[in-house]
Amino acid sequence: MMKNLDDLCITTIRMLVADGVEKANSGHPGMPMGAAPMAYVLWTRFLRHNPHNPKWLDRDRFVLSAGHGSMLLYSLLHLTGYDLSMDALKNFRQWGSKTPGHPEHDLACGIETTTGPLGQGFANGVGMAVSEAYLASRFNRPDHTIVDHYTFAIVSDGDLMEGVSHEAASLAGHLGLGKLIYLYDDNRISIEGSTDLAFTENRTARFAAYGWQVQQVKDGNDLAAIEQAITSAKAESDRPSLIAVRTHIGYGSPNKQDTAGVHGEPLGAEEIQLTKQNLEWPPEPAFLIPDEVLDNFRQSVEKGKTLESEWQQRFTAYEAAHPELAMEWRRWMEGEMPKDWEERILVFPADAKGMATRAASGNVLNAVAAHLPNLIGGSADLAPSNKTLIKGENSFQARGYGGRNLHFGVREHAMGSIMNGMALHGGLIPYGGTFLVFSDYMRPAIRLAALMQLKVIYVFTHDSIGLGEDGPTHQPIEHLSALRAIPNLTVIRPCDANETAIAWQHALRSQNGPFALVLSRQGLPTLDRTEFAPATGLLKGAYVLRDTEKKDPDLILIATGSEVSLAVEAFSKLREKSVAVRVVSMPSWELFEMQPEEYRRQVLPADVKARIAIEAGCPQGWHRYVGERGAVIGIEHFGASAPYKLIYKNFGLTVDRVVETANRMLGIGLGD
Ligand SMILES: Cc1ncc(C[n+]2csc(CCOP(=O)(O)OP(=O)(O)O)c2C)c(N)n1
Secondary structure (H helix, E strand, C coil): CCCCHHHHHHHHHHHHHHHHHHHHCCCCCHHHHHHHHHHHHHHHHHCCCCCCCCCCCCCCEEEECCHHHHHHHHHHHHHHCCCCCHHHHHCCCCCCCCCCCCCCCEHHHCECCCCCCCCHHHHHHHHHHHHHHHHHHHHCECCECCCCCCEEEEEEHHHHHCHHHHHHHHHHHHHCCCCEEEEEEECCEECCEEHHHCCCCCHHHHHHHHCCEEEEECCCCCHHHHHHHHHHHHHCCCCCEEEEEECCCCCCCCCCCCCHHHCCCCCCHHHHHHHHHHCCCCCCCCCCCCHHHHHHHHHHHHHHHHHHHHHHHHHHHHHHHCHHHHHHHHHHHCCCCCCCHHHHCCCCCCEEEEEEHHHHHHHHHHHHHCCCCCEEEEECCCHHHHCCCCCCCCECECCECCCCEEECCCCHHHHHHHHHHHHHHCCCEEEEEEEHHHHHHHHHHHHHHHHHCCCCEEEEECCCHHHHHHCCCCCCCCHHHHHHCCCCCEEECCCCHHHHHHHHHHHHHCCCCCEEEECCCCEEEECCCCCCCCHHHHHHCCEEEECCCCCCCCEEEEECCCHHHHHHHHHHHHHHCCCCEEEEECCCHHHHHCCCHHHHHHHCCCCCCCEEEECCCCCCCCHHHHCCCCEEECCCCCCCCCCHHHHHHHCCCCHHHHHHHHHHHHHHHHHC
8 A cells, every 4th residue: 555645656757668668678777766856855845946937037957977877867857847758757768868978068948967977966066056156256245135045956876976976076075065966776776786796985084175065864765754854954055965865776676686787687577567466556557657656746836836936026126226236137047248348358469479368268257257247267276377367356266156267176177167157057257277288077068068059168278399408208199089079069260369369269159059260388479460360260160371472382381370370481482492381270179070061172172182281280181171182281199398499309390390381292393
């Protein structure tokens, strides 16, 4: 006999999950079956959300970090009244359905972030809480609280094993993010079996040491204990909270509970029936939702409306008291840029000595920052090198959440995921810096930013062997190619200060992202734009920087970043020998690919086969632009520790090499 409505609701979730996975014949039933009670308590008794308006700005955020348990999230969304139909549940993991294998960011039906790669959701939540804290500090006024919500997540053993969660937990503890509450599904099983195989540290002690409030619920089916723990977590305002809830993977399955076998496979027809019997559930129909269960869950709809309208009233009062702030809040949340901000974009005077593009980047950032107070970011402990500090602004710290300079510490991976969470929350434009070589340390987060098309900006400095003495460990070789391989990521490697300014302008005014700004450590000449084409050409990805006076070029030199100077010098030398050269600055492949074919052919005419690309990195991919008869002057081995000019020389990235290559190529061409 079912004891009460709570039990019925929880068993409904468990069986929807099991039926969904069974029908798809793939998926992960175990974790949701164990975690259903905590999810039920959280969603029906705590989560302040409005299923009919998933975009309500002051909603609590919920992240299912253990994304493989996606059927748990889909069931909760359907049951509480989001726009996720029963058909969607029945089409779990099918082509075009709203219920893909792992949750994919889709706010229209309440999915706050894409999860699946373990640990990412954990760190995203930290970013969401950072945004909440910053916005609350900027906009709330005495007697007027308009930003006031929690970030909840369900995290799993896998999440806690992954390094990114260690980084993010450490930072969240340091920052004292009191409105971050994580329920840890402590089921002690992962794919290979018991967590005793590889994960035996004292998890709760670890989190306590990070500075989190830690609680334990010994019985994952004890609703009162879960409720009590969440209540205490909410009452703790100075520390994030971890509630370790001891659960049983595949709860209710007589033969599979507590085994790895129920982690990632359907229960099977027979075991499903045994489970239903065991949980006193009717064998048929599948996807059963008893009326009283639906009624109970759907109360979330009315509750949500009330919550939002109460907030709306508070906002109206706020608007009356602080009309300008209210307007600014709306602008930020809608991603609208203030008027005239683009006028702040710097124009740098021509200068043969010039400056490093990282320095130009820092200047541009500081020039626009005062006009874009929702631009917020920092570095993974390299701000002095990355030039990411906003001067005159405070640090974001527990004692002052209004600071705009974030200190991520030496935690690139968490930085990337936290930036994602910040962008997902809405209202802010996050940027983060490190050396280009360490983009590897944050690549999983970059990939997810790209998958979700989040507007985040990476400031990657020390972009080549040009960083010199730090040597091969710090000199990126394959990184540009590796980043260009990520769909949706716009990689921009500007050649001078003015291209850097335009790159920032482009990233800031775009609705979607992400953007990687790839910047030099060493000084680069600031080109005289009365002599060369305007830097706004960067917006097209590649442009003719300098052209021959003749009708058609004999040769096209294509370069990015610091190597554009080499191309420009080679241009002059070749011109002395009457070679008609065109120099193309190509800061961004992705932007170039977005141009109409006509433009692309104008820049790189099909009949000019003599082409040389120059880039201080792995040549992979450049043949797309230089063609079969072209050449790529790049680097196909690791770097070296020495003054950078010598490395350039010894690796053959020199004007002479460009000229020689051109001569050889044209000689061959003439002999044809
Ligand atoms: C970064 C990453 N590595 C590996 C995986 C593959 N994977 C999915 S679930 C899982 C085991 C997770 O165990 P746990 O978090 O305890 O989940 P549960 O067994 O409780 O469902 C693994 C290794 C992944 N999703 N993400």
